[in-house]
Amino acid sequence: MRLNAYLAKAGVASRRGADGLIKTGKVTVNGRVGQLNDGVSKNDTVVLNGKVIKLQQNRYILLNKPAGYITTLKDPHGRRKITDLIDISERIVPVGRLDYDTTGVILLTNDGELAHKLMHPSFKINKIYQVKVSGNIGGKILNKLSNSIMLEDSPTAPAKAKKLSEDTIELTIHEGRNHQVKRMLAAVGLPVQKLHRSKYGSLDLTGLKPGQWRDLTEVEILKLK
Secondary structure (H helix, E strand, O other): OEHHHHHHHOOOOOHHHHHHHHHOOOEEEOOEEOOOOOEOOOOOOEEEOOEEOOOOOOOEEEEEEOOOOEOOOOOOOOOOEHHHHOOOOOOOEEOOOOOOOOEEEEEEEOOHHHHHHHHOHHHOOOEEEEEEEOOOOOHHHHHHHHOOOEOOOOEOOOOEEEEEEOOEEEEEEOOOOOOHHHHHHHHOOOOEEEEEEEEEOOEEOOOOOOOOEEEOOHHHHHHHO
16 A cells, blocks of 8 residues: 555554655655655554554544543643543544534544545535524524625535524534634624534434443444545
């Protein structure tokens, strides 16, 4: 397989990220500096920054993220990370992000290729949020949310918006911009009080309490791929 695919399967980075590592000369194959077009097998010795990189068993983990945890792997402020909740030997990374105070579905994996694919806008995987807001949820607001909302950078793709109660909206989007749901609600005058992601594609939180996780089934993995 190509060297970048090997690094992605080892959970080091996505293929694009692996290309960057290779270009910097940080990867060697059998003692020589790796090149983008190198092919490698399980019998080759691949080293990144002095550490031998071995292919891992792919893990696909669904977590019910509680509030008070970050979804990045490093934090200068020493806050708790979602990976602290998952006791496994494989190195896994989150697919996308949820804010520190946001709860709900998040997927983690060491399959760098699939993670990159799922996060790419062209994949258009639906994400469903339940959002508690401050303000009046009227029909005009729902119509605005169901169409394109102009944010600071560019307009959003059309979403689906449904009123669940006097102060709660269900919002379905397929983009993954930074703080997108909060920014969309702020743009229509509804500050977010509480944000929960209830579904990611076909994955939901059935049977998982906050902080609990499980491996995906083979059927669930095939659906994602």
